[in-house]
Amino acid sequence: MGIPGSGLAKGLAVTLRTMTRRSVTAQYPDALPELPPRSRGVIALFEENCTVCMLCARECPDWCIYIDSHKETVPAAAPGGRERSRNVLDRFAIDFSLCMYCGICIEVCPFDALFWSPEFEYAETDILELTHERDKLREWMWTVPAPPALDPAAEEPKEIAAARKAAEKAAAARAAQAATEADAEAGTDGPATQAGTDADGERAPGEGDA
Ligand code: SF4
Ligand code: SF4
Numbered sequence: 001m002g003i004p005g006s007g008l009a010k011g012l013a014v015t016l017r018t019m020t021r022r023s024v025t026a027q028y029p030d031a032l033p034e035l036p037p038r039s040r041g042v043i044a045l046f047e048e049n050c051t052v053c054m055l056c057a058r059e060c061p062d063w064c065i066y067i068d069s070h071k072e073t074v075p076a077a078a079p080g081g082r083e084r085s086r087n088v089l090d091r092f093a094i095d096f097s098l099c100m101y102c103g104i105c106i107e108v109c110p111f112d113a114l115f116w117s118p119e120f121e122y123a124e125t126d127i128l129e130l131t132h133e134r135d136k137l138r139e140w141m142w143t144v145p146a147p148p149a150l151d152p153a154a155e156e157p158k159e160i161a162a163a164r165k166a167a168e169k170a171a172a173a174r175a176a177q178a179a180t181e182a183d184a185e186a187g188t189d190g191p192a193t194q195a196g197t198d199a200d201g202e203r204a205p206g207e208g209d210a
Contacts, residue, residue: 037145040101041120044144045092045137049113052087056105056114064098065105066091066131092137096122097130115144 026033035041052069068091074084106114117140124130150157156164 035118035120037118038116039118039120040103040116041118042096042116042122042132042140043094043099043106043137044115044117044119044140045134046113046115046141047089047092047134047138049111050089050092051111051113052089053110055108055110059104059108061102061104062095062098062100064095066093066095089134092134093131094137095131097127115141117141117143118145119143 052067054067057063057065057067067089069087069089071085072088074086076083103116106116119140122130122132
């Protein structure tokens with residue numbers, strides 16, 4: 001059996017300790033919280049990457065992603081090629097009153113079109129206003145932090161390697177084109193100078209007059 005009044009003393013000790021501790025309450029919205037950069041604030045859409053595959057909408061456990069699209073025919077890239085059809089995004093909306101921020105849509109998107117943004121100030125007084133359309137989702141894209149730097153020993157990512165090779169190929173093609181043009185110019189000027197004529201085929205003054 002404990003000493004009478006020891007429970008009360010313990011309780012008062014806890015109260016005293018808490019009273020002397022510094023308060024951690026943030027006076028939001030006057031003071032904005034310092035959130036980790038990878039906070040799950042809201043979902044942002046990079047619509048250029050979206051191929052309307054519908055995977056995110058199908059996998060969303062809350063069924064709160066709404067996508068509309070139509071098909072368009074793209075002409076053949078080269079003569080004799082085949083026409084292709086592609087999906088064009090008409091609507092992409094997320095109902096954040098249903099979303100449970102599980103992140104499944106972001107994980108399953110095979111084309112890196114969805115990202116977590118740390119933005120959190122989108123509260124509304126009307127629940128219907130919490131369905132955000134593609135323009136708003138795109139605006140949030142610019143608040144997504146850049147991906148962390150790769151490990152120095154890591155392999156070059158496939159996308160970057162492909163982009164670098166394409167840029168090198170284009171630069172080589174430009175250099176070859178410039179060299180061909182320079183050769184062509186030298187070819188027109190060279191014989192004329194040797195023959196003592198200018199570019200118009202006229203004789204240069206003082207040459208061959210003796
Ligand atoms: S985070 Fe989860 S609930 Fe929210 S839209 Fe994505 S899949 Fe659906
Ligand atoms: S999974 Fe990605 S690419 Fe497919 S519809 Fe969703 S956002 Fe677009």
